[in-house]
Amino acid sequence: MRKPTQRYSDIQARQLQKIQSLVTYASQNVPYYRKLFQQPGMQILPLRSLYDFEMLPLVEKPTIQQNWHAFLSDQFAEKELVIRFTSGSTGQPLKCAHSVAERLVLGRHMMRARMQWGVTFPARWLILGGAVRFASGLLQKHEQTMKGGEDFLMLSTLELSPAIAAEYVQKIQQFQPQWVYGMPTALAQIAAYAQQQDLQLHIPGLRLIETVGELLHDNQRQLIQSLFQVPPANQYASREVWGIGFECPHGQMHLLTENTYVEILRLDGQPAAIGEKGEVVVTGLNNRAQPFIRYRLGDIGVIYDEPCPCGNPNPSIRLTGGRVSEKIWGMEDRVGTLVFDSVVRAMCQRGLDNILQYRVVQRTANRFEAQVVPKGEWTNAHQEFFVHQTRKLLREETEVQIVLVDSIPPLPSGKAKSFLVDLAQEPLATYE
Amino acid sequence: MRNAIFLQVKEILSKINGQIDAGRELTLDTKWRDLGMDSLQTIDFIVAVEDSFDFVIPDDDLLIQDQWMKTLGSIVSYIQQHIHA
Numbered sequence: 426m427r428k429p430t431q432r433y434s435d436i437q438a439r440q441l442q443k444i445q446s447l448v449t450y451a452s453q454n455v456p457y458y459r460k461l462f463q464q465p466g467m468q469i470l471p472l473r474s475l476y477d478f479e480m481l482p483l484v485e486k487p488t489i490q491q492n493w494h495a496f497l498s499d500q501f502a503e504k505e506l507v508i509r510f511t512s513g514s515t516g517q518p519l520k521c522a523h524s525v526a527e528r529l530v531l532g533r534h535m536m537r538a539r540m541q542w543g544v545t546f547p548a549r550w551l552i553l554g555g556a557v558r559f560a561s562g563l564l565q566k567h568e569q570t571m572k573g574g575e576d577f578l579m580l581s582t583l584e585l586s587p588a589i590a591a592e593y594v595q596k597i598q599q600f601q602p603q604w605v606y607g608m609p610t611a612l613a614q615i616a617a618y619a620q621q622q623d624l625q626l627h628i629p630g631l632r633l634i635e636t637v638g639e640l641l642h643d644n645q646r647q648l649i650q651s652l653f654q655v656p657p658a659n660q661y662a663s664r665e666v667w668g669i670g671f672e673c674p675h676g677q678m679h680l681l682t683e684n685t686y687v688e689i690l691r692l693d694g695q696p697a698a699i700g701e702k703g704e705v706v707v708t709g710l711n712n713r714a715q716p717f718i719r720y721r722l723g724d725i726g727v728i729y730d731e732p733c734p735c736g737n738p739n740p741s742i743r744l745t746g747g748r749v750s751e752k753i754w755g756m757e758d759r760v761g762t763l764v765f766d767s768v769v770r771a772m773c774q775r776g777l778d779n780i781l782q783y784r785v786v787q788r789t790a791n792r793f794e795a796q797v798v799p800k801g802e803w804t805n806a807h808q809e810f811f812v813h814q815t816r817k818l819l820r821e822e823t824e825v826q827i828v829l830v831d832s833i834p835p836l837p838s839g840k841a842k843s844f845l846v847d848l849a850q851e852p853l854a855t856y857e
Numbered sequence: 858m859r860n861a862i863f864l865q866v867k868e869i870l871s872k873i874n875g876q877i878d879a880g881r882e883l884t885l886d887t888k889w890r891d892l893g894m895d896s897l898q899t900i901d902f903i904v905a906v907e908d909s910f911d912f913v914i915p916d917d918d919l920l921i922q923d924q925w926m927k928t929l930g931s932i933v934s935y936i937q938q939h940i941h942a
Contacts, residue, residue, distance in 0.1 A: 443916075525896070530919045532900040546901045547873050683916065711916050 429699060433730045433740050437475065440686045443710040445472050448481070450498075451716045457495040458716070479688075479696070483706060483719050486517050490781055490800070493520060501714045510773045511664040517782040518769050521664050522715040530711040531667035534684040535660075538671035541735070542633040542658060544604050549630075551600060552579045553593075553607030553615070554637075578602065582611035583767065583818060584759060590618030594652075598626055605634045605653065610760055612636060613645035616652035624652075631655050637662065640744060661744065665717045666709030670742045677733045677741040686710055687742065688719070689728050699730045702745065754846045755790035756819065761844035765795075768814040772807070779807050784833050787846045792824040796833055803829055862910075862933045862940075869905045873898050885930030906932075912939045 451458035452470055461467055469477050489496050506522040578600045580593050593615055634657040641659040649657045661670035668681040680687055689703040697703035705724040709717040730740040753759045765785045782798040812825045870877050907913055925935040
């Protein structure tokens with residue numbers, strides 16, 4: 426069992442100061458924590474050590490979903506907050522609230538991580554994604570929108586094909602981004618289509634390809650680098666706390682220790698040793714409107730505490746498994762998790778936020794079964810929007826059967842996936 | 858000193874948003890909210906201030922940014938205090 430080095434211990438001492446401030450704030454202003462610290466045995470404030478901190482309960486996404494207002498700070502009016510929904514890769518979209526000021530702090534930490542790659546801001550920024558905005562019809566297939574339309578290009582990845590990839594390569598070449606941002610699956614798919622067509626990019630000013638939302642596999646890394654001529658850097662972030670880790674040019678994903686405190690817990694809930702695999706639990710050090718304290722993200726990871734040639738003193742994290750997107754069978758240009766995440770988030774943004782958890786199972790090329798755990802009464806409006814939005818993103822003749830259930834158990838692998846393909850009920854000949 | 862800082866702040870703003878001083882004169886009384894900067898541009902501004910004036914704005918100060926980012930004058934005062942700290 427390895428203990429943290431002196432360097433990491435020093436970092437943790439600085440993190441403890443921020444944790445003390447956060448927990449004291451939460452105990453005074455957040456109903457859930459105010460009640461918690463009134464319970465017997467919880468008179469532990471001010472916290473003296475990280476051992477004290479570990480007495481606080483772990484918090485899970487469903488707990489916040491079901492008691493949303495209890496996790497909001499009294500210091501903010503809800504209308505002042507910026508509300509966003511987590512991606513539904515686990516099938517449980519969560520409403521996240523941040524103050525405008527918090528977003529600046531969280532954003533500044535991400536910007537600093539990007540700058541180690543040589544990005545200078547304001548940068549010419551290419552996003553391959555924007556699923557919700559495209560799905561809801563707010564944006565067309567590709568659009569330059571921000572800052573007078575010169576510094577920002579967003580290309581939809583809801584639908585990808587060799588022809589679309591060719592069009593995108595041309596647009597990217599013309600745009601000459603300094604910073605590219607997108608999901609590994611989408612970037613690798615574009616790169617694969619480009620490779621098939623012998624298309625190449627020449628972007629001398631490109632500094633960073635930031636991949637988000639999924640693990641970045643070696644084959645994806647190679648494909649992306651072959652197209653862009655720059656190695657991708659994977660970031661580890663969540664919509665709840667934003668930056669958790671960011672890969673350095675030496676391939677280590679360093680923790681963003683000024684922004685997030687990361688614990689790795691063993692199956693028995695005890696802290697894992699350095700180098701030991703376990704569940705990732707995060708605390709957003711700068712979240713105040715809706716604090717996330719000892720929050721279970723559902724990822725599995727390992728922390729390493731070794732010096733890195735890049736000079737970043739922060740330890741690194743390696744994630745293992747989880748968060749992989751699945752393509753839709755028979756429509757290999759569509760990623761199922763992305764499509765249904767867009768459907769559900771579009772519902773939320775439309776004021777139809779009524780899904781506690783969901784999982785979509787593809788039964789045939791054209792038939793999908795959506796298992797939904799509703800938060801409240803499931804009305805025709807919810808039903809119709811879900812079906813309409815799915816058909817809009819897939820095919821008009823797509824059949825969607827919505828089954829309301831009380832809970833959705835994890836798969837045998839332990840993953841809570843929001844989309845999977847299960848064609849066992851249909852003979853294969855049906856699809857030929 | 859105050860004037861020099863103000864000139865540098867205006868230069869940063871102009872680099873981030875080329876339209877910012879179009880048709881109006883920026884003064885120390887100009888309100889931050891009237892500049893129409895979006896959140897990304899505001900982060901760009903903060904990072905640029907840190908780099909230009911060589912100091913780090915503490916997270917705790919950013920969490921109360923509405924107290925010192927009211928006007929360009931209050932931003933200049935904040936910078937002035939910190940580069941002399």
